[in-house]
Amino acid sequence: MGKNIKNRQDRSPGLSYAEILDTDTHHVSEIWRTESPADFGTADQPSDVYTSRHFHDLEMEKIWLKVWQFACREEHIPEIGDTEVYDIGKFSVLIVRTGVDEIKAYPNACLHRGRLLRDCAGHATELRCPYHGYTWSLGGELKVVPSEWDFPQVNKDEYALTELPVGRWGGFIFISLDLDVEPFEEFLGTLSLHFENYRMDERFVEAHVAKVMRCNWKTAQEAFMEAFHLATTHPSIITGTGDCNSRYDVFGNFARAVTPTGTPSPHLTWDPSEQEMLDAMLDRGQDEERLGVVPEGKTAREMAAMASRMRVAQVADPEWVESLSDAEMIDSIYYTLFPNFHPWGGFNRIVYRFRPFGDEHEMSIFETLYLSPFKGDRPPPAKVHWIGADESILEAHELGFLARVFDQDTFNMPQVQKGMHTLQLVKPGITLSRYQETKLRHFFDIYNKYMSK
Amino acid sequence: MHQMIHPLTRATYDAETDEIVKVTRDGKSGLYTRNGEYISGELKQSVDPEMCRWVASYVEHKNAGVGASARDRAGAFVAMKEEK
Ligand code: FES
Ligand SMILES: [Fe+2]
Numbered sequence: 357m358g359k360n361i362k363n364r365q366d367r368s369p370g371l372s373y374a375e376i377l378d379t380d381t382h383h384v385s386e387i388w389r390t391e392s393p394a395d396f397g398t399a400d401q402p403s404d405v406y407t408s409r410h411f412h413d414l415e416m417e418k419i420w421l422k423v424w425q426f427a428c429r430e431e432h433i434p435e436i437g438d439t440e441v442y443d444i445g446k447f448s449v450l451i452v453r454t455g456v457d458e459i460k461a462y463p464n465a466c467l468h469r470g471r472l473l474r475d476c477a478g479h480a481t482e483l484r485c486p487y488h489g490y491t492w493s494l495g496g497e498l499k500v501v502p503s504e505w506d507f508p509q510v511n512k513d514e515y516a517l518t519e520l521p522v523g524r525w526g527g528f529i530f531i532s533l534d535l536d537v538e539p540f541e542e543f544l545g546t547l548s549l550h551f552e553n554y555r556m557d558e559r560f561v562e563a564h565v566a567k568v569m570r571c572n573w574k575t576a577q578e579a580f581m582e583a584f585h586l587a588t589t590h591p592s593i594i595t596g597t598g599d600c601n602s603r604y605d606v607f608g609n610f611a612r613a614v615t616p617t618g619t620p621s622p623h624l625t626w627d628p629s630e631q632e633m634l635d636a637m638l639d640r641g642q643d644e645e646r647l648g649v650v651p652e653g654k655t656a657r658e659m660a661a662m663a664s665r666m667r668v669a670q671v672a673d674p675e676w677v678e679s680l681s682d683a684e685m686i687d688s689i690y691y692t693l694f695p696n697f698h699p700w701g702g703f704n705r706i707v708y709r710f711r712p713f714g715d716e717h718e719m720s721i722f723e724t725l726y727l728s729p730f731k732g733d734r735p736p737p738a739k740v741h742w743i744g745a746d747e748s749i750l751e752a753h754e755l756g757f758l759a760r761v762f763d764q765d766t767f768n769m770p771q772v773q774k775g776m777h778t779l780q781l782v783k784p785g786i787t788l789s790r791y792q793e794t795k796l797r798h799f800f801d802i803y804n805k806y807m808s809k
Numbered sequence: 810m811h812q813m814i815h816p817l818t819r820a821t822y823d824a825e826t827d828e829i830v831k832v833t834r835d836g837k838s839g840l841y842t843r844n845g846e847y848i849s850g851e852l853k854q855s856v857d858p859e860m861c862r863w864v865a866s867y868v869e870h871k872n873a874g875v876g877a878s879a880r881d882r883a884g885a886f887v888a889m890k891e892e893k
Pocket of ligand 1: 466467468469470471485486487488489490
């Protein structure tokens, strides 16, 4: 059982998350009870890492060329010969299913004069460069050298495609551009244990939205790594959200935040009823009919968890659904695996990924995937819906309610980037909270290690 | 159209359209843009731009036919209601 944080000066007033878990109507697993706080101190974070070209170039070399990173899902390349292209900064990786249970990744460049071998995903029986026709097998052996007599120096064995490290977990395919990268399992640490009960491989990509943002990729992802912004950025939900009662835990290369719902924000100066909390969770307007009623003796948490279980049971194994706690059904549980992969836990379907937009250091790609359970045959994954830098995320109708939440987040993200340049005239760093911004501090703890290697 | 009471200030935010929000506080009202900029009316003060966006985006999505998906939290309650 997690320790009670009541009366601690360095935690918010109100219920601790451990106390909220004690009210759960279902079994709460040990991983949920486990607290693993970290104290990274109170120092400012220098802001030039977000604004300077120098740091972008350094990140390319020290992070993106080194680290394990989420490239695509297994379902994107179900058949032998299916390919996917994953771009990171100025680099491109070609991922190929080469066997029923074998996936290879290659630097996506022709060994003749360097053209991209493939421009986009698709099925292939061979990897033929569209420029002069150098051709490799799916397995990476050089098969065809046009005018072979003219390339006496080309030895086919030496011109095989270089195999990049590939890591697979929960239906996610990770790659690294570093041939000497640490083993994938070591890098993941206990993350797979945390997701053991969520059946990530038995999900399909129901929606996939990629929004181009006018801000650094770190500026973008940091908008999704704490609940501290909820009261100001998403005020309407705090009647039923314990924003500052969130718990932040750190485990090796990943961190976890949990924000409880169906409990009032300690920021409120009034006491909402259970019904008012549920209405807020369901975004009910004053002028609208109630969607759900909290009967006498029941709580908003219980009602929301019950509805959530019913909904999930329609598309997933009901026994599995019963094995999940209320917390896993309704709370916001958002993990970050360094550097940019953000799968949500419990029955939340969200996965975020953030990366630079091409080689731009003040632009990024903010991707949201909905990974949903399904019954029967696996539905095909959704195609990526690109939304330009000057288009609204509200266009992402497939995200439903969440697009409106993102409309509030994206109102800030480019303005943070812009403001940081001016801030630098006054002070060199941004000021982070000690606890609620734990995930940002944890990120920089690892970031600094990579950058100084 | 989508009327909500701000949980912190207790002002009422009501989207007239997907661009215009009526804010009412202490019996006075004013019209504001979806970014919280003052347009007209008796109530002229700093209002919450995020709350304006929230109610305005509701109208925008409603006009576009985006309803609660069966997999959203609200969708789950809609489904429960329909089953009854
Ligand atoms: S660049 Fe690929 S065959 Fe010439
Ligand atoms: Fe947010």
